[in-house]
Amino acid sequence: MVDNVSALIAQLLDPVVQDSGLWLETVRVVGAGKHTVVRVTVDLPAGPGGVDSTQLTDVSRAISQVLDEHDPIRGAYTLEVSTPGATRELSQERHFSRSIGRKVAFVLADGTKLTERICDVADGVITLAGNPGTIAVADVARAHVILELNKAGGEN
Numbered sequence: 001m002v003d004n005v006s007a008l009i010a011q012l013l014d015p016v017v018q019d020s021g022l023w024l025e026t027v028r029v030v031g032a033g034k035h036t037v038v039r040v041t042v043d044l045p046a047g048p049g050g051v052d053s054t055q056l057t058d059v060s061r062a063i064s065q066v067l068d069e070h071d072p073i074r075g076a077y078t079l080e081v082s083t084p085g086a087t088r089e090l091s092q093e094r095h096f097s098r099s100i101g102r103k104v105a106f107v108l109a110d111g112t113k114l115t116e117r118i119c120d121v122a123d124g125v126i127t128l129a130g131n132p133g134t135i136a137v138a139d140v141a142r143a144h145v146i147l148e149l150n151k152a153g154g155e156n
Contacts, residue, residue, distance in 0.1 A: 005029045005072060005073065006027045006028055006029045007027075008072050009027045009029065009038065009040075009067070009072050009073075010024060010027040012066055012067070012070050012072065013027060013040065013063055013066060013067075016059070016062045016063060016066050017042055017059060017062075017063070019062070020042075020055065020058060020059040020062060021044075021045075021055070022042045022043065022044065022045070022051065022055065022059055023042065023043045023044060023045040023046075023094070024040070024041075024042060025041040025042060025043045025084055026039070026040070026041045027039070027040050027041075029073070029077075033075060034075065034076050036073055036075070036076070036077035036078070037077065037078045037079075037080060038067070038073060038077055038078070038079050038080070039080045039082075040063055040079070040080065040081045040082075041081075041082055041083065041084055042056070042059055042081065042082075042083060043083055043084055043098065044098060045094070046094055046097045046098065047097055047098065047100065048097075048098065048099070048100045048101050048102075049098075050083070051083045056081065056082075056083065059081065060079075060081040063079065063081055064079055067079065086145055086147060087144055087145060087147065088144065088145075089142065089143070089144055090104065090140075090143040090144060090145070091140070091143070092137070093121060093124060093137050096118060096121045096126050096137060096143070097121040099118050099145050100118050100119065100120060100121060101117065101118065101119075102117065102118060102145045102146070102148075103115060103116065103117045103145070103146040103148060104116065104117070104118055104143050104144065104145055104146065105143065105144055105146055106135070106140055106142070106143045107140075107141045107142040107143070108135065108139050108140060108141060109138075109139050109140070109141045110139075114131075114132075115146060116128040116129055116130045116131075117129040117130070121137075124136055124137045124138060125137070126140075
């Protein structure tokens, strides 16, 4: 039943999140009764950058208003709205496009491990700064961003 509620909430929230210029990443309803938590994860639709605190606050308010209007959860619940975070697992072309300019650790389907900076992502192909030059998104078994705390220029 929780999965059905999560899907219903996702349907309700998707237009509101899109109107905020964001992407609805996931909706998860966990727990039951007074311990129910609705976890909503939002992100930018594509490309590098991040969701700033003003965007997150605005979309949180809009989400809360929609949930209050439609009341898909019986009783009290806690609403948590967040972004996926810098170290999330990358699995979709959109995730990789969000990591352009960042160093990423890859494990390919054949077991090959490499760490390279992403230069571009288009049509299912990731262009890297070093060898092998390009890899297909479909060939990636696992990947995540490597945090660079002392990167030149102060960017991360």
